[in-house]
Amino acid sequence: MSATTENETSSITSNQSLIDNKPSIKEVLKNKPFMVLFGAQFIENVGRAISGLALEFFIWELTRSPLKMGILAILWLLPFVIIAPFAGVYTDRLDQRKIMFWSNVLSMIASLGYVIIYLLRNVLTFTRTYWLVVSEGRAIHVTEINYGWVIWPLFIFAFLNSASPAFFFPARSAYTRLIVKKKNLLIQLVQQFFKLLQL
DSSP states (O other), rough: OHHHHHHHHHHHHHHHHHHHOOOHHHHHOOOOHHHHHHHHHHHHHHHHHHHHHHHHHHHHHHHHOHHHHHHHHHHHHHHHHHHHHHHHHHHHHHHHHHHHHHHHHHHHHHHHHHHHHTTTTHEEEOOEEEEEETTTTTEEEEEEEEHHHHHHHHHHHHHHHHHHHHHHOOOOOOOOHHOHHHHHHHHHHHHHHHHHHHH
């Protein structure tokens, strides 16, 4: 009788340990640090997408130049090519929370730069008006508009704003492993959440 009871008890214990090791979406959703990180990342990704689109339209409105829109798109993606391969190494060695904080500060500075440039666009735009002689006795009135002091700062802020997630994403991935139980990382549920945010 006691051998049967021991077998039942060990069977119940092993079944309970299997249940305890099973990944749980409810557990992840109840994890407050993860949900705060998830919410903040969601808000940042929405803001980054909107600002990127708004910049493209703003550049188009000012210049009507597909070339300048293309330059902006390249500058928007360039940090991922240049910085991201090295950022992962540093995020493993440094405090991930500080990296996430400072990358968000950098993004905030760039976003404030967008607003300042937009508000001062009329002050930073230079116009030059002159008469151009086309032939003897004929001249045309020409007005040149120079948006250089508006466009180039926007390009710099776009690069800085895009450099921010090049550091943030590896730090977030490393930090997520610290705040979510290993059993829940195995199903890559957490990574799926963040992939949804990037859409």
